[in-house]
Amino acid sequence: MTDVLLPLAVVVPIVAATLPLALGLRYDRAGWPVAAVGTTAVAGIAAAIAAETVINGPFSHALGGFLPPIGIELVADRLSVAVLLLVAAVSVATLAFARVAGPRGNPFYSAYLLLVGGLVGMVLTGDLFNLFVFLEITGLTTYALIAADRSGASAYASLKYLVVGTVGASLYLLGVGYVFLATGTLNMLDVQAQIVAQAGYGDPLVRASYAFIVTGLALKIALFPVHSWQPDAYQRAPDSVTTIVAALVSTASAYALIRVTYTVFTVDFLAANEGIATALLVVSTVSIVAGSALAAMQSNLKRMFAYSSVAQFGMIGAAVALANETALLGGIVHLIGHGIMKFGLFLGIGLLALGYGSRRIEDLASVARAAPYTSGALAALGLALVGIPPSIGFLGKWYIGVGAVDAGLAGGGPIGIAVAAAIFVSTLFTLSYVARLVERFYFAGAGLPGDHGDAAAGGGDGAADAAATDGGDSAATDDREPSPAKTADGLPAPVEGAPRSSLVPDRVPTAPLLALGLAALATVALGFGGFALAEWFDPFLTEVFA
């Protein structure tokens, strides 16, 4: 029975993806229930896989009975299960938000389910080419979802992602082709063995293949300087799409990077090619600093946290390239933690936009007094992102930082220290933009005597913003949303007809708020589990560093 779980996890969402379209012929509102059932089923299967992995250790399934290395294999181990659980949880939770925030319509839910299927496939596959297929499924559905609200800006963002994303995926495919030429196989474990047997780590084909694969994945992960699709995509996509894309898509690609680097090419490859590790480290370090600095410059909340992701994935990239156990553990913990935090942050921003009509930090002055629970969760998640303990954000950064220092001391030279320094600088930048958010939310003093809340949000600011829009791209000229209404005492006014909860004063729907609260709780709770997380990933780490 257990070996069916793996194909089921992939097949269920993909098959379910056809249902909303099919049923949509007859029922207008079939999409959400189908998606809910589909993702819940995936979550159940994921839980079963996790239980199986914990009890009996890693297991695999050969699709269609064709045995590897010829056939395609699905594999579950501690690492893939952790990411699988994240995918399942986020895809269920985001649905609660998509139900109220849209986009509506059956095609959206079909694409949504297909995205989930693609992500699950990326996580579980044990085959390099199959990984490309799921990468493309994920990519294509993401392009579609970003444009799902049919605005010009989102269409442009989607097109941009489509073009560069396709090129990126093609680079990955090119890399896979090279390694196939060198080894004659595509199964990950077999490639690992065949590189040593047939080519060796110094083989130009193998090196070139790693270069192409890393570049392709770096684009999907959105590392600086090939991140340029990502802020547009996150900002312009509908809020619910941003929530799932930010939490999972780059995460799955980063998972793929870890998987390809450590399971396929192995740590010995990195050790044998110091230049490659160093180049990846340099790119990651630049990504950390540049992403944080760009994030600190933004006033649109979604764009701000989009750039923040560039920095956080820079840290994960650095953890991969540092190639020591502590750093890699930190990278994996940060991968999971970042997924949870970004899910919560974009969900919270989306909820505020839904209830109060703005995503700009200035317009949300003193929103904590109108929406205490949403603001509180956002503040907690933001502080976790900064890395304030106890939080999983702290754990991840801490392990990466310690690993970097270790590497620096163990002969890695100045680059390890530079990574640690970059993480520190990034933390300061993160603190600066999160503190700005907390200050606006809690201390702006809108509506109080001596109010300094929105004095600056007048004409001057708007004029400057108009000049800042994307010149030449007519599709992307609505950078500035109209300033939303205020209540009599100067607080952000709820949007007319926005859903409300009967439990809290926040003008937000109950179920997504609950998901937001859970995300914040999980972020803090996992912060206490540093030892448990290390235990959890220990088998994987032991295996790859054997």
Added chain:
Amino acid sequence: MTVPTDLLTSIPPYVLIAFAALAVLALPRRSGHAVAALATAFTFAQAVLLGDGGTGAHLATQFLGFDVVFFNVDQFSLLMGVVVGFLATAAVLYAYGSEAPTWVTAFALIYVASTVATIYAGDWLTLIFFWELMAVTSTLLVWQHGGAAVRAGYRYALFHGTGGTILLAAVVVHGVSMLGSVPAGEIFLFSSTTGIHASATVLAAIGIGINCGFIFLHSWLPDTYPRPHVAASVFLSVFTTKTAAYVMYRAFPEGGMWLAYLGGFMAVYGAFFALLQYDPRRLLSYHIQAQVGYMLAGFGLATYVGEFAVTGGFAHLFNNVLYKSLLFMAVGVVVYRTGVEDIRDMGGLWKVMPVTFLVYLVGAASITAVPGFNGFISKGMVIDSAHELHNFELLLGEGLLWWLLILGGVGTFMSFIKLGYYVFFHGSATLSPDDATPFQTGGMLLAAGACVFFGTPLTYGFLVDLMPFTAEVAPELHPYSTSHLTESAALLVAGFVGFFALKRPLGWLAHRMPDVDAVLFPSAFYLGRGSVWGVTELWAAVDRATIALAGAAMRTASDPREALARAGFDVEIRAGIGRSVLFLTLTAGVALFAFLLV
């Protein structure tokens, strides 16, 4: 009698006094003062009982890795303990008799406690700590009185804060200089023969000199001491300056000509300005400077003349504590009873205040060195020491220092004749106050008795016994020799003649002669105001620059393209589709290049 030395040396007396200060606040006035008197009397008795048998560094421990000694007993600290404890007891009685508020007595006791702690400190760290504490507690004692004492208290605090800081710097320099020559933990320890390191000489001299009342650094003395409660003045007059003289010896046990001559000039300067005063306590304050001058002259000759000069200085210090406080008490009684603080408005009081008058006579006779009183012994010793110095010879084959000290002695005579004349004689009595209260009398009699006891031909030997270097000094000491008596008579005659001859010119001069504070206070005020303005404006400039920088950073960050356009590069900086693909291709190319060729 067997003295349980171990027990005695385990009790730091200043802790008891500090508790007594709390008791004064907590208990009723009478029993509180009784506890206070007992605590100070214990300090006295402990020092007497310990004697030479108790010497050593007691209560030694470590602080921040440095050896510190909280109860350093040697012959110098013991004699200070004897006189401070004795006088503090008399002063507590006096305070009780003067209706001093309990807060005054409490602050005074804390002040006494820090004084005693400074005296018994065996290392520079402990010493500087209690030195600063003395400054703080004495300032509180001044401030407690309110009114005009508050502003004077500020000036006092500024002086002593500055002095304390300079001494602290001296201690730091000392510590740094000692590193290497002794184990690091012991760099701050001192003994009776090792002073402060030579590299800290100037800092230590100025830091301690402010408390000693060096010329030009003295203006806090006559400024502060006339202001507070009369009982507070008694405490103040005794401890700060005398402890400073004592610490000066600790820092410079080998003396130096600079110190001796400075002392000589202080004697003349202080006596001269005292002559010009009409506020009795202000007059006495200038005499503090003059008398400290004698002590420093003695200490300064430590190397040139030897132990005799040092003993003279300490004997004068010892006696000065007794008679100076006695004078402050006597004058305090007059002020307390009449409420008048100008001697020209007093007069003829000897009939109505016979006790006070008598006590004043004892004090005045002591400070002016009339035979039979303690000042005669010690001032004679210092002048004898100066007698041996001949590097700037003036008239009669005597050196400059000797003449300075003699001139100071004449000035002292003149000013105490003046003070006594104006207060107790000088026309008919316009005021008819009561005499001293019983407890005031008690306090004064204690001090007066000591003044006489240590001065008579029969009993002055006890003074020498208390002093360091008794064995060396006693055979050489002949205070009642003909030459000393002649010298004293000459001073007395010169004083009387001088005062009555110069009374009118001095009166004229008193209104026209400014002391350094005429320049010092305004310049300090404008310097302070200027520096406040300067700091404020500098800060404002830094603030403006920071805000401008932050603003520029904010504008650039929130609108980088606009900022670029202003700098002359009007280009699109966001990566569109084409540029994104270009970046991707370049990255792939660079990665290939790097991975294949590096």
